[in-house]
Structures are given as C-alpha cells and as structure tokens.
Amino acid sequence: MSQTTTRPGICRICSAHCGVLATVTDGTLTKVTGDPDNPMFKGYTCAKGRALPDIHNNPRRLLHSQKRGADGSYTAIEAGRAMDEIATKLQSLIDTHGPRSVALYLGTNGLPYPASALMANAFIRAIESPMFFTANTIDQPGKQIALAAHGHWLGGDIDFHEADSWMLIGTNPLVSKAIGIPGQNPGQGLRAAISRGMQLIVIDPRRSQTAARAAIHIQPRPGEDVAIVAGMINLIIREKLCDRAFLDENVEGFDALAEAVSGFTPEYVAQRADIPVEQLVDAARLFATHGTRPGMVNAGTGANFAMHGNLLEYLCLCLTTICGRWQRAGERVVRPNTLMPAFTAKAQPHPPYEGWGYGERLRVRGLTDTVSGMPTAALADEILLPGEGQVKALICVGGNPMAAWPDQRKTLRALQSLDLLVTLDTEMSLTSRLADYVIAPMMQMETPAMTMGSELIKYYASGTGIPAAYAQYVPRLLDPPPGSDLTEEWQFFLGLAGRMGLDLWFVNFFGGGGGRFMESAPIVLNMNGDTDLTTEELFAQMCSTSRIPFDEVASHPHGKIFDVDAVVAPRDPDCTARLDVGNGYLLTELAQFMAEDFASARTESGFPFRLIPRRHNNFMNSSGTNLAALNRGRPYNPVYMHPDAMAALGLPDGSLVTVTSPHDSIPSVVEGDDSLRRDVVAMHHAFGGLPAEDDEVRERGSNVGRLVPTDVDYDPITGMPRQGNIPVRVTRAELTVAIAGHAVSQPEAFTPGPGS
Numbered sequence: 093m094s095q096t097t098t099r100p101g102i103c104r105i106c107s108a109h110c111g112v113l114a115t116v117t118d119g120t121l122t123k124v125t126g127d128p129d130n131p132m133f134k135g136y137t138c139a140k141g142r143a144l145p146d147i148h149n150n151p152r153r154l155l156h157s158q159k160r161g162a163d164g165s166y167t168a169i170e171a172g173r174a175m176d177e178i179a180t181k182l183q184s185l186i187d188t189h190g191p192r193s194v195a196l197y198l199g200t201n202g203l204p205y206p207a208s209a210l211m212a213n214a215f216i217r218a219i220e221s222p223m224f225f226t227a228n229t230i231d232q233p234g235k236q237i238a239l240a241a242h243g244h245w246l247g248g249d250i251d252f253h254e255a256d257s258w259m260l261i262g263t264n265p266l267v268s269k270a271i272g273i274p275g276q277n278p279g280q281g282l283r284a285a286i287s288r289g290m291q292l293i294v295i296d297p298r299r300s301q302t303a304a305r306a307a308i309h310i311q312p313r314p315g316e317d318v319a320i321v322a323g324m325i326n327l328i329i330r331e332k333l334c335d336r337a338f339l340d341e342n343v344e345g346f347d348a349l350a351e352a353v354s355g356f357t358p359e360y361v362a363q364r365a366d367i368p369v370e371q372l373v374d375a376a377r378l379f380a381t382h383g384t385r386p387g388m389v390n391a392g393t394g395a396n397f398a399m400h401g402n403l404l405e406y407l408c409l410c411l412t413t414i415c416g417r418w419q420r421a422g423e424r425v426v427r428p429n430t431l432m433p434a435f436t437a438k439a440q441p442h443p444p445y446e447g448w449g450y451g452e453r454l455r456v457r458g459l460t461d462t463v464s465g466m467p468t469a470a471l472a473d474e475i476l477l478p479g480e481g482q483v484k485a486l487i488c489v490g491g492n493p494m495a496a497w498p499d500q501r502k503t504l505r506a507l508q509s510l511d512l513l514v515t516l517d518t519e520m521s522l523t524s525r526l527a528d529y530v531i532a533p534m535m536q537m538e539t540p541a542m543t544m545g546s547e548l549i550k551y552y553a554s555g556t557g558i559p560a561a562y563a564q565y566v567p568r569l570l571d572p573p574p575g576s577d578l579t580e581e582w583q584f585f586l587g588l589a590g591r592m593g594l595d596l597w598f599v600n601f602f603g604g605g606g607g608r609f610m611e612s613a614p615i616v617l618n619m620n621g622d623t624d625l626t627t628e629e630l631f632a633q634m635c636s637t638s639r640i641p642f643d644e645v646a647s648h649p650h651g652k653i654f655d656v657d658a659v660v661a662p663r664d665p666d667c668t669a670r671l672d673v674g675n676g677y678l679l680t681e682l683a684q685f686m687a688e689d690f691a692s693a694r695t696e697s698g699f700p701f702r703l704i705p706r707r708h709n710n711f712m713n714s715s716g717t718n719l720a721a722l723n724r725g726r727p728y729n730p731v732y733m734h735p736d737a738m739a740a741l742g743l744p745d746g747s748l749v750t751v752t753s754p755h756d757s758i759p760s761v762v763e764g765d766d767s768l769r770r771d772v773v774a775m776h777h778a779f780g781g782l783p784a785e786d787d788e789v790r791e792r793g794s795n796v797g798r799l800v801p802t803d804v805d806y807d808p809i810t811g812m813p814r815q816g817n818i819p820v821r822v823t824r825a826e827l828t829v830a831i832a833g834h835a836v837s838q839p840e841a842f843t844p845g846p847g848s
C-alpha cells in the first residue's frame with residue numbers, strides 16, 4: 093500500500109523562505125503547496141516553490157558526483173574519493189603556488205543554506221587564501237559601500253506594513269521578493285498597504301508588476317536614477333522639507349550634500365531622464381510629506397547595474413536620513429532577531445567606517461577587498477593573468493559563472509585554463525560542464541532547514557530580511573533517492589579540511605559590511621575532527637545564542653511569529669556618532685556624473701536601444717530554466733521590445749534577432765512588450781549555452797553576460813561592470829550575420845562614448 097505524508101517544509105529557493113506543505117508519497121516528493129497554518133505566509137507560495145517536486149525529481153538531477161576524464165566525458169565518482177583527490181590536488185597547488193592560487197566563489201544558492209556558506213568561508217580562511225568571492229560584487233555591492241560611507245542607524249528600519257509611503261527604484265519586489273516590500277507574500281503586503289492608503293512611488297523604465305500599482309510611476313531613461321534622487325534631495329532641501337531636528341542631532345555633512353545636489357534642478361533632471369518635470373516635483377513632495385508615518389526608499393538591481401551604484405545607494409541613504417526616516421526611540425524594533433541573538437536597538441548612529449581600499453589587492457584594475465567582498469568581475473582576469481598570485485583552482489558553491497558572470501567568452505577562457513575547477517551543483521550546469529569535479533549535494537527537502545538565512549539578510553541592506561520575530565525550523569522530510577551518493581554541502585568542506593589537516597574555525601558572523609558592523613558577538617566553533625557532526629547538531633550550535641531558543645522554534649513546525657517585546661532604546665547620553673551625508677569621495681563622483689556628456693552619448697549612432705535587466709517569476713537566475721513545469725515550453729529568454737519599435741524595425745513577434753553591444757553580440761528571439769519605453773529593450777540574464785551553442789537559442793536562450801565587458805565601464809571600488817543600461821542594436825538575425833561577426837572580431841571599432 094502506498095504511503096503518503098504531508099508535513100511543513102521551507103522553500104529556500106529565494107530569500108523569502110516561504111513556509112510550505114510538502115507531500116511525500118513512497119519516498120518521493122510529490123506535491124508542494126502553501127501552508128495555510130503558517131502565520132507569516134498564510135498559504136502563500138510562488139510557482140517556483142510549487143515546482144519543488146519537479147526540481148527534486150528532475151531527470152537531469154545529479155545523484156552522484158562526477159569526474160571529468162581525459163576525453164572530456166564524465167563518470168560517477170564516490171564523494172569520499174572525490175574529496176581525497178581534490179584535497180590532494182589543492183594541497184599540491186598550495187605547496188607550489190601558495191594559498192592565493194585557490195579561490196572560492198559562492199553563488200546565489202550557497203546563501204540560503206547558512207551552513208554551506210559559512211563552512212566554505214571557514215575553509216578558505218583555514219587555507220589562508222584571501223580569494224573568497226561571492227555573487228554580491230556582481231549584484232548590488234553599492235549597498236554596503238554606501239552604508240560604510242553613511243553609517244548605520246542602530247534603531248533599524250521603518251516597517252513597510254505601517255508606512256504611508258514608500259519609494260522603489262529599479263526593483264520589482266512583487267516578482268523578486270528581494271527588497272522594499274517584504275518578500276513574505278509581497279502581493280498581499282502591497283495590497284494591504286494600498287488599501288490602508290499607502291502611496292507608492294516606483295522609478296522604472298518598464299511598467300513592472302510593481303510599477304503598475306504605484307501612485308506615481310516615473311518611467312525614465314535607464315541609468316538616470318542618480319540624477320532623479322539628487323533632484324529630489326535638492327527639491328526637498330530647497331523647500332525646507334527636511335527633518336531639521338533629526339539632522340541637528342544625528343547628521344553631519346548636510347551643507348556639502350546641499351551644495352553637491354544644487355545643480356540638479358527639476359528642469360535639468362527632467363530633461364536628462366526624459367520625464368515630465370511635474371512628475372519629479374510631485375514625487376519629491378509626496379515622499380517628503382505624505383501621511384503621518386512616511387516611509388523609506390530602496391533600490392534594486394535595475395538601478396544598481398547602470399553604473400554609479402555606490403553613489404545611487406548613498407543618495408538613497410541620504411534621502412532617507414535628511415527626511416529622518418528611521419525607527420525612533422520608543423518605537424517597535426521591526427527586525428528584532430529570532431534565530432539570531434537578541435540585541436539592543438538604539439536611536440543613534442553607528443558611525444561610518446572604512447569601506448574599501450584595504451586588504452587583499454587584486455593584480456588588475458587597482459581593485460581591492462571591500463566591505464561588499466572581493467571584486468568578482470575581476471576573478472576571470474586573476475585566473476588568466478600569469479605570474480605570482482595567479483589563481484589556479486576554483487571551487488564554485490551554488491553559483492554558475494558561465495551563465496551569470498560578465499564577459500562570457502573571457503569566463504570560458506579562464507575556467508578552461510584552470511588546473512582545477514570544482515562545482516557543487518545539483519545538475520550539470522553550464523559551469524559544471526567545464527569542471528574537473530562536480531560534487532552532487534542533497535536538495536532542499538533532504539536536509540533540515542531553518543529561516544536563519546532569511547533573517548540574516550537584513551544586514552545586507554535596509555528593506556530586506558523578515559519584518560517580524562518569525563522563525564521556522566523543519567527536519568528532513570525526505571531521504572535522498574535510492575542508490576544515490578549525495579553529500580551535504582558543508583560536509584564537503586569539513587571533509588577537505590580533515591584530509592588536509594586544517595584547523596577549521598566556523599564563525600557565524602552576525603554583521604553587515606563584511607563583519608565590520610556587528611550587533612552581537614559571533615558564534616565561533618572549532619570543527620576539528622568532528623566529522624560525525626550532523627546538520628541538526630550544527631544548526632543547534634549555530635543557534636546556541638538565539639533570541640528564541642532553538643528547541644522552542646523547532647516545537648512550532650508551521651513556524652511562529654514570537655511575541656518579542658523589543659523597543660528602540662533612547663540614544664546613549666555620551667553618543668557622539670553621526671551619520672555622514674557629505675562623503676567626499678561619493679559627492680565628487682556626483683560632480684563627475686553631472687559632467688558626463690549624456691546628450692552626445694545618447695545620440696551616438698549604432699546603438700539605438702538600452703538593454704536593461706529584469707527577473708522572471710518562474711526562474712531563480714539560471715535555476716529552473718530547463719524545467720518544463722517552469723518554462724512552460726519556452727526555455728529561452730526573449731529580448732522584450734516595445735511593439736512600436738518592433739514595427740519600425742519590421743521585426744515580427746517571435747522572430748530571431750541579433751543583439752549587439754559595443755563588446756559582443758548574441759542571438760535572441762524578439763517579443764513585444766508595451767510596458768517598456770520605446771528606446772529600451774529588456775532581457776532575463778543567466779540563460780544560454782556555451783558560445784558554440786548559439787544556434788540552440790530557442791532551446792537554451794542566450795547569454796546576456798556576453799554583451800558585458802569587465803574592463804571598459806566598471807566601478808573603480810567594486811569592479812562591478814555595466815550590467816544594465818547597455819547600448820545595443822537589435823537586428824534581424826539573417827541579415828546581420830556579417831555585421832555581428834564584424835563586431836565580434838573587431839570590438840575596438842565600437843568604442844562606447846562617454847557615459848554610454
């Protein structure tokens with residue numbers, strides 16, 4: 093007789109960490125739905141979470157680790173044996189070339205499972221290599237750079253669920269669940285807010301799902317967000333709408349800020365961004381004055397990818413601060429910690445700190461370590477550049493460089509030139525297809541799970557994390573498939589450390605800015621020799637100083653919002669710290685931004701469109717793109733274009749096109765989308781095959797990263813290249829083969845203009 097159980101679980105595909113109900117029939121995950129008894133999510137899930145059975149049972153899923161043979165084909169290898177061989181190889185590279193020859197890259201899927209990210213970090217510290225990279229520096233590293241320059245407010249954020257206004261710039265949280273609107277059922281959260289009277293301001297060149305709900309949707313040219321926010325700050329200062337008392341008590345640098353934004357008049361900004369001047373003025377006044385509990389501003393990837401991400405994030409903090417939009421003494425602590433330790437929130441600043449220019453120096457572009465981590469866009473160069481310090485081995489955890497890093501051709505050359513490439517991946521991802529070893533891990537429902545990862549994200553930026561004392565822990569719901577040989581990701585690193593005789597210290601850091609901003613003492617565990625430790629025991633140890641005891645959390649299988657009486661304490665009498673809105677480096681960048689010759693850059697011929705990023709509801713970056721349940725017969729990423737622009741170019745819906753940037757070109761399929769500006773096209777990233785597989789565009793899509801050079805337009809602090817607002821032309825595929833070939837073979841013929 094068949095046996096079916098349905099129990100609470102946690103979906104960890106994205107940072108929302110929805111509480112779900114998982115049905116297991118005869119040892120197979122057969123159904124995942126929302127959990128109506130979960131007090132936080134109340135039955136909510138998205139298509140990706142409901143596809144967890146397809147994800148677990150995907151015929152492409154790796155059930156054994158793989159080793160690449162001399163002929164390039166892969167055969168199964170027992171995980172312990174793979175660890176033996178990898179440890180030997182790593183040790184010999186370290187002995188010959190030093191620890192810097194070994195690098196580690198933590199992608200998006202390393203993060204939601206807190207033990208794997210932290211153990212990978214412990215391993216790289218144990219071998220004393222400084223080469224620890226994450227996806228953060230090709231995402232929104234400006235958030236931590238800006239916080240370092242501005243300082244933190246120790247009273248924390250205002251609650252979206254209580255605010256009367258909010259501003260979102262280049263983010264679409266109804267789809268991404270990433271920032272601004274809390275990710276725990278954002279659709280419901282926004283509906284409730286609007287019916288309460290919230291006025292939402294959205295800045296997006298596309299009428300996104302979120303923009304469609306806004307009271308004011310500003311639809312500018314991409315890449316003008318810095319001008320728009322500077323213009324709003326200028327207007328708010330000139331109309332004396334700042335919070336004077338807050339400024340006097342907590343802020344320095346105000347005069348420098350006022351001076352720096354003074355040229356950003358509404359007329360200038362409106363012309364630059366190509367928006368109605370009244371709309372900018374209305375938005376600034378609404379943000380400054382609407383309601384009794386006015387809200388905050390958050391920016392996302394769209395705004396951060398168009399260059400000047402550090403500056404944009406800094407101006408967002410400045411706007412928040414001059415309007416005094418932080419939680420005050422006597423008010424509720426919005427994110428009080430649950431699985432993380434309790435702390436005292438205070439109505440006072442934590443002063444600015446050094447954010448960049450320290451630590452390990454890269455050998456290219458003058459880049460250094462930063463509070464946002466090491467510059468990932470330069471890792472391919474560090475692999476390719478011969479000489480002392482060259483990276484010879486790379487371990488990728490839950491990331492997919494070939495799909496997601498900028499300059500796909502350079503990434504390909506780099507990964508192919510490594511002495512050792514190891515990936516930890518659930519399938520033969522594009523990157524795994526180049527790896528020497530692919531370590532097959534257990535999947536979500538086969539490991540215990542907790543919401544600490546989702547809770548931790550609040551240190552990354554305001555507007556993220558769980559806005560309540562909510563926590564959930566669930567045990568393993570499922571055994572790994574019969575006959576499989578799967579490791580838990582963190583145990584792979586413990587296994588390597590044991591074989592290499594390393595002293596492994598696991599540090600559970602509760603801080604932002606690479607640990608430079610701490611609320612509570614970290615948990616430090618010495619892992620040496622403890623190979624029998626289970627994930628359950630490790631989680632219990634990680635939670636040994638939790639605000640709510642781990643056992644108490646575990647006793648509420650559907651998750652619980654705990655009754656935590658946390659109130660923001662008044663400022664310490666001896667506190668002299670101030671938030672800085674006048675950072676010299678960033679305000680100089682603002683002057684440079686203003687001096688950029690935007691007008692001539694716009695009219696530059698050859699690239700009439702700007703390509704912008706956007707996320708797909710059914711995929712998590714490259715994850716899920718090959719699953720029929722999620723791609724529904726369309727396994728590619730079209731280039732979305734306004735129907736009028738398609739008509740002008742004579743491009744039928746669904747036709748094959750070539751998208752060409754000054755750097756390279758890719759094939760795509762054009763699709764009409766009237767939510768876009770006519771001068772903008774949009775694509776989802778992390779699709780496509782290897783460059784030689786371009787003719788499979790309708791089966792795989794194409795790789796946006798290939799259009800992005802890493803060494804032309806890049807941020808001098810984080811190395812982050814221009815991944816949005818990319819000048820492109822879109823041409824009919826059959827007519828442009830020759831032109832595309834020309835662009836590829838002679839990239840210098842298409843040097844981008846200033847500010848393009």
Ligand SMILES: Nc1nc2c(c(=O)[nH]1)N[C@H]1C(S)=C(S)[C@@H](COP(=O)(O)OP(=O)(O)OC[C@H]3O[C@@H](n4cnc5c(=O)[nH]c(N)nc54)[C@H](O)[C@@H]3O)O[C@H]1N2
Pocket residue numbers: 198199200201227228230231232393489490491492493495496497498516517518519521522533534535536581705706712713714715777778796797800815
């Ligand atoms: N042009 C362009 N470039 C971009 C972006 C863009 O919008 N445009 N976005 C940038 C951003 S914001 C980011 S975060 C990066 C993303 O960069 P990455 O994180 O490197 O890319 P992902 O596609 O998210 O890689 C996830 C990998 O994890 C694997 N995986 C899935 N489940 C599991 C699991 O349970 N365990 C393990 N170990 N692996 C698993 C997947 O198969 C996949 O190979 O890309 C950046 N690059």
Ligand SMILES: Nc1nc2c(c(=O)[nH]1)N[C@H]1C(S)=C(S)[C@@H](COP(=O)(O)OP(=O)(O)OC[C@H]3O[C@@H](n4cnc5c(=O)[nH]c(N)nc54)[C@H](O)[C@@H]3O)O[C@H]1N2
Pocket residue numbers: 106200231261262263264265267268269270271295296297298300313314315316317391392393394395398704705706707708709710711712713774816817
């Ligand atoms: N379903 C789903 N969820 C995800 C992901 C996913 O792939 N799928 N990825 C996850 C990851 S790694 C991340 S980092 C987050 C990202 O989360 P978000 O930052 O919210 O990313 P998007 O949903 O793409 O929203 C970006 C918006 O910016 C707009 N935009 C583009 N260029 C510009 C510009 O120059 N200025 C302005 N103002 N707007 C612009 C786009 O039109 C788009 O609507 O999402 C996470 N969540």
Ligand code: SF4
Pocket residue numbers: 103104105106107108109110136137138139140141142269
């Ligand atoms: S919103 Fe995120 S966590 Fe929730 S079901 Fe979807 S992918 Fe999973």
Ligand SMILES: [Mo]
Pocket residue numbers: 200227231
């Ligand atoms: Mo991301």
